[in-house]
Structure formats: structure tokens, C-alpha cells
Amino acid sequence: MQKNTILEQLKEEIGNFKAENKREKVGNVIEVFDGVVRVSGLSDLKASEMVTFPNGVQGVALNLEEESVGIIVLGDYTNIREGDEVKSTGAILELPVGEGLIGRVVNALAQPIDGRGVAQTTKNYPIERVAPGVITRQSVDQPVQTGIKAIDALIPIGRGQRELIIGDRQTGKTAIAVDTILNQKGQDMICVYVAIGQKDSKVRKIETRLREGGAMDYTIIVSAGASDPAALQYIAPYAGVSIAEFFMDQGKDVLIIYDDLSKHAVAYREISLLLRRPPGREAYPGDVFYLHSRLLERACRRNSDYGGGSITALPIIETQAGDISAYIPTNVISITDGQIFLETDLFYKGIRPAVNVGNSVSRVGSSAQIKAMKKVAGTLKLDLAQFRELEAFSQFGSDLDEATKKQLERGRRAVELLKQPQYSPVPVMNQVISLYALTRGLMDDVTLDKIREFEAGLTEYAQSHAKKFLAEVREKGMWSDEGEAEIRKVIEEYKGVFLK
Amino acid sequence: MQKISPKILASALHAATKGQTATESAQTVKSFVNILVKKRMIGKSEEVIEAYRKLTLDEKGIVEAEVTTSHPLANEAEENIKKFIKKEFGAKDVEIHHKLEESLLGGMKLKVGDTIVDGTLKGRLTQLQRELTK
Numbered sequence: 001m002q003k004n005t006i007l008e009q010l011k012e013e014i015g016n017f018k019a020e021n022k023r024e025k026v027g028n029v030i031e032v033f034d035g036v037v038r039v040s041g042l043s044d045l046k047a048s049e050m051v052t053f054p055n056g057v058q059g060v061a062l063n064l065e066e067e068s069v070g071i072i073v074l075g076d077y078t079n080i081r082e083g084d085e086v087k088s089t090g091a092i093l094e095l096p097v098g099e100g101l102i103g104r105v106v107n108a109l110a111q112p113i114d115g116r117g118v119a120q121t122t123k124n125y126p127i128e129r130v131a132p133g134v135i136t137r138q139s140v141d142q143p144v145q146t147g148i149k150a151i152d153a154l155i156p157i158g159r160g161q162r163e164l165i166i167g168d169r170q171t172g173k174t175a176i177a178v179d180t181i182l183n184q185k186g187q188d189m190i191c192v193y194v195a196i197g198q199k200d201s202k203v204r205k206i207e208t209r210l211r212e213g214g215a216m217d218y219t220i221i222v223s224a225g226a227s228d229p230a231a232l233q234y235i236a237p238y239a240g241v242s243i244a245e246f247f248m249d250q251g252k253d254v255l256i257i258y259d260d261l262s263k264h265a266v267a268y269r270e271i272s273l274l275l276r277r278p279p280g281r282e283a284y285p286g287d288v289f290y291l292h293s294r295l296l297e298r299a300c301r302r303n304s305d306y307g308g309g310s311i312t313a314l315p316i317i318e319t320q321a322g323d324i325s326a327y328i329p330t331n332v333i334s335i336t337d338g339q340i341f342l343e344t345d346l347f348y349k350g351i352r353p354a355v356n357v358g359n360s361v362s363r364v365g366s367s368a369q370i371k372a373m374k375k376v377a378g379t380l381k382l383d384l385a386q387f388r389e390l391e392a393f394s395q396f397g398s399d400l401d402e403a404t405k406k407q408l409e410r411g412r413r414a415v416e417l418l419k420q421p422q423y424s425p426v427p428v429m430n431q432v433i434s435l436y437a438l439t440r441g442l443m444d445d446v447t448l449d450k451i452r453e454f455e456a457g458l459t460e461y462a463q464s465h466a467k468k469f470l471a472e473v474r475e476k477g478m479w480s481d482e483g484e485a486e487i488r489k490v491i492e493e494y495k496g497v498f499l500k
Numbered sequence: 501m502q503k504i505s506p507k508i509l510a511s512a513l514h515a516a517t518k519g520q521t522a523t524e525s526a527q528t529v530k531s532f533v534n535i536l537v538k539k540r541m542i543g544k545s546e547e548v549i550e551a552y553r554k555l556t557l558d559e560k561g562i563v564e565a566e567v568t569t570s571h572p573l574a575n576e577a578e579e580n581i582k583k584f585i586k587k588e589f590g591a592k593d594v595e596i597h598h599k600l601e602e603s604l605l606g607g608m609k610l611k612v613g614d615t616i617v618d619g620t621l622k623g624r625l626t627q628l629q630r631e632l633t634k
Contacts, residue, residue: 021619
């Protein structure tokens, strides 16, 4: 019975099928390099047009020359032979996008690689798209809560901002990104994590971690692993931002993380050199700046006349031995709206996240900070900077006046308070309470080694004793005199219990 | 120094020999070959000859077509193909190169320059396969 219906369906489909004798443009493979082929013919090919190889693998035309075209192969290039017929498709490279991608791990062509079956997609989006223009944009004025105290208080990030995370290997760059995704639960944000040239084991680890934290309900992972061809690593971030644009076009806020753009630049360098483009500084091609600027320019906040929505980008750059004046780091620093600078020294001193507050900036984020946070964290950055200077100075002598001693003590407490273990984002209202206690001197009589204990206890105590204040901050982000009085009372009450 | 492509060389030679008598053009070709040797480009001579041939064909409005079929072509079929190409590609005359390839199963494949018209059974089956597995 069922067999018959299937047969009928097949018959019908075959009956409906009409073959057409299409005119197609073809060329022949002349040379095959690693992931790059040179093809003769294909005279009417457009730049970045898609082509297909005999075994169904796709390619994209990158170099159009007099006698031949340079094509990058998006997939397995080991079966391509000299003389193979290459067909042009007339289409620009596109990706299937849709709600069905949420919770999935996909490759650079948006094909699922997590073994969870087909992803339901609704539309096709081109991989390369011109960034939204001037009139469609709006200034950044809403915060992205990363849940990391040091960042939310000192280097605030706004929706639509591009904030670089930069540091040596093993300084916790990915940790910051993952924590930020974890903290977006219930914040009305779609997250896209683009892994470029990462170990597949690391991607798997992140996926597992996000799934445990319930973050895969709003997250998509785009992965072009270390063993994937350079061509896929090159298009992965563009694929990621195309997926992000799909959600932005529905008026949603999207957070996209590129982990990391140094490897992206390396993949692009490989392709460029194989295509015989002239090498420049550090052997990168001349357009490596444009490579990243056109990618990051697609992060934006659109005004409501043009559908609203935003894309916040957190690119990651890995430096070698703290050298931020290398080619790619300086490029990306100049493109982004600020950077979070992570340092090995701080990391091994136990200051984690190892954010160097002095070198980190956020050029647009402060206007996106909520009022309450602005109120309590306003002077924190300056205090910390002064503390650094005093600390260095005070190492030479022990005769310090009372005021200096006090400032040093306060600074040490601030550093202690900004420490935070991995995978434990702090909601913004709790951050406000602890920072209030710190900046108003209410923690001065708590000993240094007890600070974190005090903070944890205070947070818990406030959950049940300062409900009104917490609700006010959570919902309106506001700061009122009554609220301040309430929280001050709560902190002092708790301190009474704690110090006893 | 930038490399000179065989195409440019061929068109230069073509322009130089235009309107010359047989003896004159023989002399021109000789000095042309001398230049190639001097510029160490004599290795490219085959490509130059090929480019030159294409150039002369172009000038006369002759189109080269590659016809691949699974079975030998009948005479009238060849005439029909020629007619078709003349109409479709605006050619004055057609030079047909015929190839046999049994794996095509039936029908024929036509290749003119970069353009391919695939009317083979094999091509249609692949199309059907793509349609069904979509």
C-alpha cells in the first residue's frame, strides 16, 4: 500500500519533470593548487560568481584574468583533475538561512554538521552584502550585558557596537565570548558564534557548554575547522554575518563572535598567495584591511524606520607575545569601536578575567550603560588607574599618609571584586549592588581575602531583602534616591551579620 | 617586464602580415620567430599558432563547434547542426569536430567556444536526479 503510493508519487514527479537544453558557459581546469584552481574559458564570469565542478563541489571566482579565472573550491578539492569541466551558474554565492538554524552547528555553507538532521531554512541570503548605509543607522544606546563585572562596569558594550577582544593565547578570550553568550538568556538576543580555524574538539566543548547552560536555544555555531580548506575558513565569518542579518532583518538584536580573525587573515593570505596576488607587509595581500573592514562594517544598529534590529560584533584577535602593533591587530583595532585587552601577566597573577583596564576602551558603549551602572561605576576606572600608579610608587617606601593608604586599600578591593570565575555571569543588578558597596566605601572594613565571600553572601541576601531595588534596576535600569537608601540599608544590615 | 600573452603576439603578427604577398609574409614570419627566440618566448610558439588560427577563423566568421554524441552522426544531422549553429551564433560557416562518447547514452552535446548546449540522455538523467534529491 505505502510502497504503491511512493511509486505513484515518484511516477508523478518524473512525469512532471521537464528537461531543458540549457545553454551553459563552461571552462576547463588548467591548474589545481591547494583549494585554489585556475580555469580557462568561462569568459562571461562575474566576480564572486558561483561555479560547479563535475563532482558537485562548488567554487567561487575570485580572480578574473585575461585568459583564465582563479577559483576557490568550497569543499573537497582532492578529486578535481586537470581538464575537468567547470560550469558557471550565473548566481552569486548564497546561503540558506532561517529560524531552523538556531541551536545548530553548521559549516561555512550553512549545512548542519552536528548530526541532528536537516535544518529548516526559509530564505537565501548572499554571503557578501553591502553594509547598511548612513541613513538606515542609529546611534548605539542599548547595552549588551556580558555578565562580566570588569566589562560591564568599565568597558561597556552597546547593541550594534564592534568591540575587539585581543590578547595572547591562553588568556581567556574565548571564555569572555562564551560567558557573554551564556548571559544572553532572556535578554532577547540571538547569538552567532563563528569558529574560524579552531580545533573541532574546542568547538565541540563550547557547544556542549552552551547546551548545558541552555544557551543553544538562541545560539548558532558556524564552524570552519582547522582541517577545513582555507576557502571555507575565508568565507565563514561572512556566512555568519549573513545568518545574523537574517535575524536583524526581522528586527531582532544579534550578537556575533568571530573566533578568531587572525586565523581568518591567515586563511585569506594563503588563498591570495596561491592566486598569485602580490604579497605586502607580513606577506598579507594589500586588501587585508578591506577584508576585515567590510566584514565588521556589517555590524550596526538600524533605526526603526528601516526595521530596527542590530548586530553587535565581538571579533577576537590573537597576538604573539603581547605584540599589539603587528599588522592584523592594528588593523582590527582601528576598525572596531574599542578593545578588551587581555594580558598573560594578569592571568597568572590570578586576576581573571585578565582584562587590562588601562589599555581597554569602549568608544561608544558608555552611552549605552544603564543609569544605575553609570552611577556606581562612574569613577571606578579612574580609581583603578590611580591605584595602579600609587601601587607602583608605594613599592619604594612604606611611609604613606592615611589618604594614600586608604586609596590603595580601596584599589586592592576593586581588583579583588572584579575577579570572576569562568561560566558564571553576574546579572547586572547584582553587579550594581556589589559595585555600589565598593565605590561608596562600604567594603573598606571587610578584609581583602573575605571580599569575594562577602560579595557572594551580599548578593544572596539582597535577593530576598532588596526586591524592590532589584526589580527597579532590572526593568528600568533606573537609579532613584529611595532605591539608593534601600540598598545602602541592606548592605549595612548584611555587613553587620557578616562581620560578627 | 610584463609577460606578453600569446594572444597579443598572434594579433601583432596578424596585423603585420595583413595585405602582404606570400614572399613578404614569409619574411615577416621569419623575423617574428627571431623576435620570439630573442625574447625567449619560442616555447610559447604552439599557443601563438593556435591563437593565430582562432584569429583568422574569427575574421572569416567561421565558428568551431565540438559535437559529442553516443552514436555516429548521419550526414543530414550534421547539416542540421551546422544550420542551427549558424542561426544561433551568427556564424558564416561552421567547422565541426566530431567526437564519440558512448557514456552519453543518447542525444548530443554541442560546444561552441565557452558555451555548451547539453542535450544528452546522460545530462537529462543527472538533471532528473538533482530534481528528485532536492
